[in-house]
Amino acid sequence: MRGVWIPSTDCKVLTSKQRIAEAMDFLADTGFNTVFPVVWNRGFTAYPSQIMREQFGVEIDSRYQYRDPLAELIIEANRVGLKVIPWFEYGFVCSYNLKGGHLLAKKPAWAARDRTVNLLKKNNFEWMNSLDPEVQDFLLGLMLEAAHARVVEVLLKIIQSMAFKETIALRFHGKVATTQKLPTVIVNSAGENRH
Secondary structure, X not given: OOEEEEOOOOOOHHHOHHHHHHHHHHHHHOOOOEEEEEOEEOOEEOOOOHHHHHHHOOOOXXXXXXXXXXXXXXHHHHHXXXXXXXXXXXXXXXXXXXXOHHHHHHOHHHEOEOOOOOEOEEOOEEEEOOOOHHHHHHHHHHHHHHHHHHHHHHHHHHHHHHHXXXXXXHHHOOOOOXXXXXXXXXXXXXXXXXX
């Protein structure tokens, strides 16, 4: 694996579809085969999250309003043959020097506490209680949401591949003439891109 981490802080890759496409082209051209985009940072997601909307009233990081950077990145990465593994950078961290931020403002019982019962803080990062089953379910739910986006994308590629193979077989046997646009990505039986 030759992977690269794509942060959402001090990095402009996720700020537009064009920058995502340019970055994926560059990474593929320079020999990388996997990207790890940060999708959980500062208490917000880089994809539309039903869980975040229902529990905190915020569907996505405001920097990405009306977009889905994870879906855009998956499309562009697959176009050039890169694998995508969403990275939950913050994990159980709820905020950076914001007294728990919007997560603990809404769910104060989720706070991790130190020996003096203060909010657990390390290097100005403030933490949710990783031993609380509700907090665990919340974070696992976010991960499953991100994985679901990936599974749907893979299923669409398989369907696209099957339609492509059927069209080729029909053309080869001279049974159909079609002007149907062929898919731009060909997927082999193992689900891998072939160019």
